[in-house]
Amino acid sequence: MTGMRIAVAADNAGVALKNTLADQLRADERVSDVTDFGVPDESDDRAYPLLGLAAAQAVADGEADRAVLVCGTGIGMAISANKVEGIRATVAHDSYSAERSVRSNDCQVLCLGGRVIGPELAKKIVGEWLGYSFDPSSASAEKVAHITEFEQAAPGGVG
Ligand SMILES: O=C[C@H](O)[C@H](O)COP(=O)(O)O
Numbered sequence: 001m002t003g004m005r006i007a008v009a010a011d012n013a014g015v016a017l018k019n020t021l022a023d024q025l026r027a028d029e030r031v032s033d034v035t036d037f038g039v040p041d042e043s044d045d046r047a048y049p050l051l052g053l054a055a056a057q058a059v060a061d062g063e064a065d066r067a068v069l070v071c072g073t074g075i076g077m078a079i080s081a082n083k084v085e086g087i088r089a090t091v092a093h094d095s096y097s098a099e100r101s102v103r104s105n106d107c108q109v110l111c112l113g114g115r116v117i118g119p120e121l122a123k124k125i126v127g128e129w130l131g132y133s134f135d136p137s138s139a140s141a142e143k144v145a146h147i148t149e150f151e152q153a154a155p156g157g158v159g
Contacts, residue, residue: 003032004130007064009051009077012042014070014114017122021068021112024123030130035064049080052111056081056089059108067109068126074111081109085151088144093117098125102132104140 006025010018018036025034037055039046048071058064067089069077074091081089089109092098093116101107110129112122135141 003030004066005033005035005064006031007035007037007055007058007067008069009037009055009067010039010070010114011048011051011072011076012039012045013072014048014074014077014112015039015042015044017112017114017117017119018068018070020119021070021122021126024126025068025130028127028130033064048076052077052080053084056084056087056109060084060086065108069109069111070114071111072115073113074116075113078109078111081111086148088147092125092129093121095125095128098129099132102129102134103138104143106134106140106144 008018008022022034022036025031037051038044039051052069055067055069059067069081071077078089078091081087087109088105088107089111090101090107091111092101098110
């Protein structure tokens with residue numbers, strides 16, 4: 001079995017944590033590929049949606065399996081990523097929420113706040129998050145399906 005392909009991205013508020021997590025992911029035997037959408041360092045002041053949307057689109061396009069996005073709070077990255085069709089993204093700064101984001105909500109994108117969470121806790125959460133998978137035969141699947149159904153029924157949504 002091949003490993004997971006992970007996209008990472010951050011703005012300058014999240015780049016230090018993003019780079020730390022990218023190193024961790026590259027060293028993880030469960031990960032086969034890490035694609036870094038930037039920014040490379042704090043001198044690059046591109047706005048978070050420019051980075052997060054590109055990484056989320058890579059997941060939506062099947063070029064990556066999951067993404068880890070970091071900004072100051074994680075909130076802007078989550079809002080941005082959720083605008084990409086088929087993407088379910090959330091901020092999760094605790095172990096249980098990160099677990100449930102995958103097991104309950106089939107989220108492919110984990111967003112973290114570089115100004116909120118310390119690197120050691122973030123590394124622990126990301127390491128755990130890699131180990132979770134969504135069970136499409138679970139009771140959660142039909143709940144998630146309502147989101148997909150709404151999304152695909154655009155522009156008016158389901159009635
Ligand atoms: O959600 C947005 C992020 O936290 C970003 O890094 C900082 O955004 P701001 O500069 O608009 O506060």
